[in-house]
Amino acid sequence: MTTPTPSPATPPTAATAPSGASAADPGTEPTGNRPGYLYRKVALYLVEHPDEFHQPGAIKTALGVPSSGAVSEVLKKMTAAGHATHQRDPHHRFRITQAGIDAAGALPPAAPRPAGSGGGARPGRRGPVTRPNGEHYFPRRLAGATDVDVLHRLRDKRIPVLLYGPPGTGKTAMVEASFPDLLTITGTGDTVVEDFLGNFIPLPDGGYEFVYGPLVQAMRQGRALLIDDATLIPPKVLAVLYPAMDGRRVIHIPGYRNERVEAVDGFYVIAGHNPGVHGAILTEALASRFDVHIEVTTDWDLAKHLGVPAAAIAAAQTINADLDAGKVTWAPQLRELLGFSKVRKTLSLPAAVANLAGRAPEDDRAAVIAALSTAFGTTVTALTLGKQR
Structure with a gap:
């Protein structure tokens, strides 16, 4: 017997989700003839508003999709492809580029992910490192080496790091330069559990498809995960991350058949914290999960x-x-x-x-x-x- 497809006006929950519902990563080909559906939807929205910078949460609301995390990942992919520009002052905002307008929502070629548990070959100790957006990052001295090398060593030993300091000092740039396989969750006061785990998105045919969140992708693919502005995320929401970071390295997705997710080798969590930003709260539960705290200042x-x-x-x-x-x-x-x-x-x-x-x-x-x-x-x-x- 076929389970009825939920009405588009009522997004499915764990109880209402179709038993045959498919799942996909943001920006990848989901099912049938709907390649990169969310990517196209976000890109075309930006094309319609070419002169404005947009926050992921605002795009999520405008498009009526459940997960700002999935939208954020699409925007990161667009930026890496040159289809969008990224500005932070201090919030993450994105604007379409001429290349993005010319692409008209078409997916860029998939970038190869470096192999290996450390995210690929380590950047050199000297000279600039190229970030995904094409800009150069200049490694700085840290603990007798460079910051890039130190982060690689800590990842090898599964030692999570909390970076803290004012906005604009280079915390995100350092992590992007260190880990080419990086996924990012941008924290706000509106971040919800689904932004970590994933959620159902509506499809053109009236059905729904489950899109795995960045945490699930990072765990299964052995990738680095940056929780940016982590202390803006409500503590109850951030707690979804903790089982993945401790000895269990296992989580479940309550909204999608309580699916079990195990972390493979290479999965690594790093977080950024801006102490002076209004609303930022560093709880003991969060601070204790990170064995290394590094202050990042302007050079x-x-x-x-x-x-x-x-x-x-x-x-x-x-x-x-x-x-x-x-x-x-x-x-x-x-x-x-x-x-x-x-x-x-x-x-x-x-x-x-x-x-x-x-x-x-x-x-x-x-x-x-x-x-x-x-x-x-x-x-x-x-x-x-x-x-x-």
């Missing part, structure tokens, strides 16, 4: 090496000293300084200085302007559209 020498003007670095160091003293709640890090250099090259030095002042939160803007004015020896105001000439 001022690297900023200089990458062409950031000395005055901008001096101002940033002054503002960061105020941040450490509790006088301000925001300070520019490497991400903002690299953005400063891009604006300087594209517009002018005064425009770049004014733009950096305008990026500061309103409550901190006076202190930021004072530091910039001192460093550059001129009066600074936030970048403002004036009256017509």
